[in-house]
Amino acid sequence: MTDSILQLKQLSFAFPDKQVINDLSYNLKKGDFLSIVGENGVGKTTLMRLILQELKPTSGELAFLPNRNAVKVGYVPQFRNVDSEYPLSIQDFVGLNFARFGVPWLTGSERKRVREILKETKLNDIRKRPLGQASGGEKQKAYLAQALLDRPNLLILDESTASLDPVAKTELLDLVKQINNHQQLTVIFVTHDIPLARRYADDYLFLSPGHYEAGKITELTNEKVGAMNNA
Amino acid sequence: MLSYPFMQNAYMAGTLIAIISGIMGVFVIARNMSFLTHTLSEIGFAGAAFGIFLGWQPLNGMLLFTTISSIGVGELGAKSSRRENSITAISALAIGLGILFLSLADSNASYATGILFGSVIGISRANVIQMVALSVAVLIVIALIYRFLKFDSFDPVGARVQGLWTRTLSVIFLVLLAFSVSVAAQIVGSLLIFILLTLPAAAAKYFVHTVGMMSTVAVAFALIGVWLGLYLSYVTNWPVSFFIAVIEVLFYFCALIYQRIRA
Ligand SMILES: Nc1ncnc2c1ncn2[C@@H]1O[C@H](COP(=O)(O)OP(=O)(O)OP(=O)(O)O)[C@@H](O)[C@H]1O
Ligand SMILES: [Mg+2]
Numbered sequence: 001m002t003d004s005i006l007q008l009k010q011l012s013f014a015f016p017d018k019q020v021i022n023d024l025s026y027n028l029k030k031g032d033f034l035s036i037v038g039e040n041g042v043g044k045t046t047l048m049r050l051i052l053q054e055l056k057p058t059s060g061e062l063a064f065l066p067n068r069n070a071v072k073v074g075y076v077p078q079f080r081n082v083d084s085e086y087p088l089s090i091q092d093f094v095g096l097n098f099a100r101f102g103v104p105w106l107t108g109s110e111r112k113r114v115r116e117i118l119k120e121t122k123l124n125d126i127r128k129r130p131l132g133q134a135s136g137g138e139k140q141k142a143y144l145a146q147a148l149l150d151r152p153n154l155l156i157l158d159e160s161t162a163s164l165d166p167v168a169k170t171e172l173l174d175l176v177k178q179i180n181n182h183q184q185l186t187v188i189f190v191t192h193d194i195p196l197a198r199r200y201a202d203d204y205l206f207l208s209p210g211h212y213e214a215g216k217i218t219e220l221t222n223e224k225v226g227a228m229n230n231a
Numbered sequence: 232m233l234s235y236p237f238m239q240n241a242y243m244a245g246t247l248i249a250i251i252s253g254i255m256g257v258f259v260i261a262r263n264m265s266f267l268t269h270t271l272s273e274i275g276f277a278g279a280a281f282g283i284f285l286g287w288q289p290l291n292g293m294l295l296f297t298t299i300s301s302i303g304v305g306e307l308g309a310k311s312s313r314r315e316n317s318i319t320a321i322s323a324l325a326i327g328l329g330i331l332f333l334s335l336a337d338s339n340a341s342y343a344t345g346i347l348f349g350s351v352i353g354i355s356r357a358n359v360i361q362m363v364a365l366s367v368a369v370l371i372v373i374a375l376i377y378r379f380l381k382f383d384s385f386d387p388v389g390a391r392v393q394g395l396w397t398r399t400l401s402v403i404f405l406v407l408l409a410f411s412v413s414v415a416a417q418i419v420g421s422l423l424i425f426i427l428l429t430l431p432a433a434a435a436k437y438f439v440h441t442v443g444m445m446s447t448v449a450v451a452f453a454l455i456g457v458w459l460g461l462y463l464s465y466v467t468n469w470p471v472s473f474f475i476a477v478i479e480v481l482f483y484f485c486a487l488i489y490q491r492i493r494a
Binding site: 087 | 261374375376377378379381382385386387388389390391392393394395435436437439440441442443444445
């Protein structure tokens with residue numbers, strides 16, 4: 001029996017004018033690669049914001065296991081605005097995530113970690129390039145590198161592959177999958193790309209208004225996907 | 232020139248002002264706060280006039296007004312359109328109050344021009360000491376929260392999703408800005424202070440690829456402007472803020488031209 005890292009119990013959430021999540025229960029296992037699918041506006045990003053504790057559940061419970069401090073979350077958001085004129089190199093951008101008290105500049109071991117993650121994400125050759133001038137795919141990799149920098153054990157990708165070409169998608173997810181396998185990184189992958197989810201995920205959680213379904217990714221049949229696309 | 236004590240004071244104060252303006256300017260630019268900085272300097276004018284009215288040092292009146300309003304602005308929250316409009320209203324009120332206090336204070340006109348346009352001869356050794364203390368305090372706080380401030384200023388979405396205490400951070404930053412405005416206004420005057428807090432950093436960003444380099448270049452631009460401005464003012468007897476303004480604007484235009492040719 002594998003341990004859980006995150007437990008949702010009858011979780012509900014409503015914006016003042018709109019019920020979004022309704023009575024959702026789910027048990028996320030440590031080391032799992034979970035794909036969350038569902039139509040636009042069904043509440044996927046909202047669920048992620050609940051997990052990040054940016055929003056508070058209206059009712060129900062959301063618990064990290066064994067405790068909150070044991071879980072470090074890395075998040076690659078769906079939208080981001082980094083000004084294209086900023087003098088922020090890719091390397092600089094990735095290092096931002098070492099936000100803590102201490103000397104203003106990065107220490108030797110912190111710089112080493114930045115280099116390591118830049119190599120892993122294949123950004124090392126362009127690390128000096130301003131982020132504003134990087135291509136869409138390079139930016140996504142930089143976002144991922146920043147999220148991975150501080151060694152999270154739960155990584156959330158919110159449609160991070162949507163704007164990537166097929167090769168870049170594979171590269172990015174291969175990397176995530178590799179860390180998922182070797183370092184017990186738990187991954188939540190929000191996507192509309194069902195074939196991609198089939199290829200990388202272990203499990204799925206399918207959100208539709210007022211109804212949730214979860215299972216092994218192999219059980220996510222074309223029929224269900226079709227029903228989703230027609231909705 | 233440097234054998235005159237008032238010039239020594241002016242150079243010491245000017246050097247400090249250039250350093251904190253350059254560093255703070257980097258965050259002012261990244262956080263899109265040029266407009267707010269301008270307003271804070273107008274509020275500073277009202278504060279200085281209020282100080283004179285009560286018989287205080289103008290700097291203390293400035294500190295009082297700018298600090299209170301910077302906290303107030305932080306509370307106005309993130310709705311940027313509403314914020315712009317309230318800031319315009321506040322700035323109108325501030326200038327009105329400043330004019331009122333000055334006329335009530337019945338002080339001579341040179342005091343008023345000193346506050347508005349800055350002055351070289353007005354800075355005493357005691358002023359310099361107070362400015363050193365304030366500047367050092369600002370620099371220490373910046374150093375302590377530098378990494379958080381950098382993350383939040385250059386990648387606000389990333390900072391928020393990593394659970395940074397962004398609201399507190401933004402209030403702290405505004406208070407630091409209030410201090411910087413008050414200190415810098417002593418030489419450049421409240422009318423032109425936003426120049427040092429915005430233009431050097433705005434120009435610097437076109438020449439560099441890292442935030443650290445941006446701060447260094449911004450401080451350099453600010454220092455050149457202040458040092459050269461003081462010298463030219465001494466030689467010509469023209470106002471120092473005029474020279475500083477011209478030099479910084481030149482830097483900024485050069486940066487824009489450089490950006491054009493490179494692109
Ligand atoms: N701050 C907010 N206030 C009110 N309603 C909101 C807010 N944010 C999102 N919503 C609404 O909540 C619903 C869920 O939004 P959410 O962003 O979670 O959808 P999503 O599943 O991520 O969609 P997509 O696939 O388009 O990214 C939407 O109907 C949206 O309009
Ligand atoms: Mg979404």
